[in-house]
Amino acid sequence: MAIVEFRDVSRVYRNGEHEQRALDHVNLSLEEGQFIVVLGPSGAGKSTLLNMLGGLDSPTEGTILVNGKDISTLSADELAEYRAASVGFVFQSYNLIPTLTVIENVALVKEIAPNPLSSHDMLRAVGLEDHIHQFPAELSGGEQQRVSIARALAKNPHILLCDEPTGALDSETGVLVLRLLLSMARDMGKTIIIVTHNQNIARMADMVIRVKSGRIQSCEKQEHPLAVEEVDW
Amino acid sequence: MKKLFLPWRSLHHHPARTFILALLVCCLAFSVFSGSVLILSLRNGLYSLENRMGADVIAVPSTAKSKTNLEQMLLQGTTGYFYMDREKLDQIQATSGVLTASPQLFLASLRASCCSLPVQVIGFDPETDFTVRPWIAESYSGDLALLEVAVGSKVSAGVGEKIRIYENNCPVVARLAPTGTGLDTAVYCSMETVRHLLDAARSLGHDLKINGDPEDVISAVYIRVADGYDPEKVAADISLHIRKVDAVQTKRMFTGVSDSLSGIAGTVVWLVAAVWLLALAILILVFILMTRARRREFAVLRLAGMSRTMLRRMVLAESLLCSLPGALAGVGIGAAVLFPFNALIESMLGLPYLSPPAGLVILLAAATLLLSVGASSLAAMSAAARLSRVDPGTTLREGA
Structure with missing residues (x-):
């Protein structure tokens, strides 16, 4: 069942007379519980695609359906509600609040999300149950990224949007994080969408979307994606 | 959470x-609250003095010191006395435009064994008086018998106690409401009592510089002018036509006070405004x-x-959590500085000073809290509004 559908979506940025088409008549259909990788060079439109899906931006043309609901016409407050209920974000920089402990960083979504999960459970799921009272500065990069994944998951979203989640990590820690994200798709049924430059990550995806100049260049399903351990890092 | x-x-x-x-919010609240209370207390003092006087014109002997003495007695509570012939009262009453004229007789007690404390004694004529009687009536319904006195709010003697004045024990029958003026430090009684005390003082050897019989002297005449007459002209007529008498329009007497008050109030308002603007600017910046x-x-x-x-x-x-305690502290410090030191502030300023009623003080405190917390909230909201327009996706991707 398609959880996300892009129907002829375009996003045009205008600056005076200059016009930039960041997305150009994009059509996409993404299924629930899949591990999806979006590949493409800088400026191809990957981040714009993620912004649209994350409710951070709206298309100038076309329709985006998430769980059958059109999010392309929502107001700013409705988009905030959508973000609170349906999507989680993970970025290359971990974006933890330095004044809060690990558990508080995760638990803050309880004030925002309508159906949050247990913060302790999420930290256990990412293997950080022994670090809950530490501050972000006391953790390694990989641990901080796992906290940010726990925070994104604690909202109990349908979709997890990850923008270069392993970009700042060494390969060993990157593998750990990817294994975690993959298990979220396989075990928890979450739809994981990863935007990256790293071609290797694509080998473990259920679907690989290649973007170039604001257009979908290819959208291929992989019947037999590799396990994280099988990928040559 | x-x-x-x-x-x-x-x-x-x-x-x-x-x-x-x-x-910052504490400074803001302190300056607004204490500045407002200070200005209101000064205004209150002046209004109270004007209301308590009730007279349009006051006539005193035309000696160099008498007018100054009267002003100091009324404003600062210093003691003094001066006398003129009683016949001047008849002449004043006969002056065109005078509706009512009531005499008062002054005496000052001493810091000596004959007296329990140095106070200004003011005798009034119950038949004609229109200034002291209404005031006494607020706290005492009877007439003052011989030697009975009513005391101002700052005289350290309570009802039922006795004040010793020139070896006469004078029972206190009433304690008057505060006015914030020199009138609060005086003792009030009938003319008969003052004459009795004058005799006692003279018999103890004190030279009061009375020429003639004490029965025939008065110190001042409080005059109410009839409708349609200009008090200034009536005062001028009295000064011109009655020998050795100076009449002064009451309002003129307080012009200096009013000017000083305006000067102080203006300075306070400017200071408060400066503190406000500075604090608001710093708050916004922070x-x-x-x-x-x-x-x-x-x-x-x-x-x-x-x-x-x-x-x-x-x-x-977040702004409320730190500004509310700050504002409460500012108002609290203001109250702790102003109210216990009323007398000191009054003597330092040399002006009538009467704290506003408790209800008004509570209102001022509430308004100050509202203004201070409001200013902080305004600063916080202006910053939050700017920030909420920032695109979160770009900010987080930048990693900055």
């Missing part, structure tokens, strides 16, 4: 910033710097699904 957790945690994690914010430093934090919250309204509410809560 409680609703105030995030604001509280942020304040707790930045104690210096929190302290500076609370201190909030802008604070929110700028927390761009990423706010972007995380926006991305997690916090709406702009929720974000503003959070910043507002």
Whole structure:
């Protein structure tokens, strides 16, 4: 069942007379519980695609359906509600609040999300149950990224949007994080969408979307994606 | 997690910033509250003095010191006395435009064994008086018998006690409501009592510089002018036509006081306005710097699904959590400085000074809290509004 559908979506940025088409008549259909990788060079439109899906931006043309609901016409407050209920974000920089402990960083979504999960459970799921009272500065990069994944998951979203989640990590820690994200798709049924430059990550995806100049260049399903351990890092 | 957790945690994690914010609001509240109370107390004092006088014109002997003495007695509570012939009262009453004229007779007790304390004794004529009697009537319904006295609010003798004046024990039958003027330090009695005390003083050897019989002297005449007459002209007529008498329009007497009051009030208003503007500017700056430093934090919250309204509410809560205690402290310090030291402030300013009634003080305190917390909230909201327009996706991707 398609959880996300892009129907002829375009996003045009205008600056005076200059016009930039960041997305150009994009059509996409993404299924629930899949591990999806979006590949493409800088400026191809990957981040714009993620912004649209994350409710951070709206298309100038076309329709985006998430769980059958059109999010392309929502107001700013409705988009905030959508973000609170349906999507989680993970970025290359971990974006933890330095004044809060690990558990508080995760638990803050309880004030925002309508159906949050247990913060302790999420930290256990990412293997950080022994670090809950530490501050972000006391953790390694990989641990901080796992906290940010726990925070994104604690909202109990349908979709997890990850923008270069392993970009700042060494390969060993990157593998750990990817294994975690993959298990979220396989075990928890979450739809994981990863935007990256790293071609290797694509080998473990259920679907690989290649973007170039604001257009979908290819959208291929992989019947037999590799396990994280099988990928040559 | 409680609703105030995030604001509280942020304040707790930045104690210096929190302290500076609370201190700024405290200064703001202190300046507004104490400035307002000071101005109102001075105004109150002047109104009280004008109301208590009730006279349009006051006539005194035309000696060099008498007018100054009277003014000092009324404003600062110094003691003094001066006398003129009683026949001047008849002449004043006969002057065109005079509706009522009531005499008063002054005597000053001494800091000596004959007297329990140095006070101004003011005798009034119950038949004609229109200034002291209404005041006494607020706290005592009877007439003052021989040697009975009513005391001003600052005289240290209570009802039922006795004041010793020139070896006469005078029972206190009433304690008068405060006016914030020199009248609060005086003792009031009938003319008969003052004459009795004058005799006692003379018999104890004190030279009161009375020429003739004490029965035939008065100190001042309080005059009410008939409708349609100009008090200034009546005063001028009295001064011109009655020998050795100076009449002065009451309002003129207080012009100096009023001018001083306006000067002080103006300075206080400017100071308060300057403190306000400065504090508001610093508050806005601190909030802008604070929110700028927390761009990423706010972007995380926006991305997690916090709406702009929720974000503003959070910043507002943070501002309230540190500004409310600051404002309360400012009002508290203002009250602790002003009210216990009323007498000191009055003597330093040399002006009538009467604290506003408790209800008004509470209203002022509430208004000050509202204004101070409002200013802080305004600063916080302006910063939050700027910040809520920032695109969270870009901010977090930048990693800045």
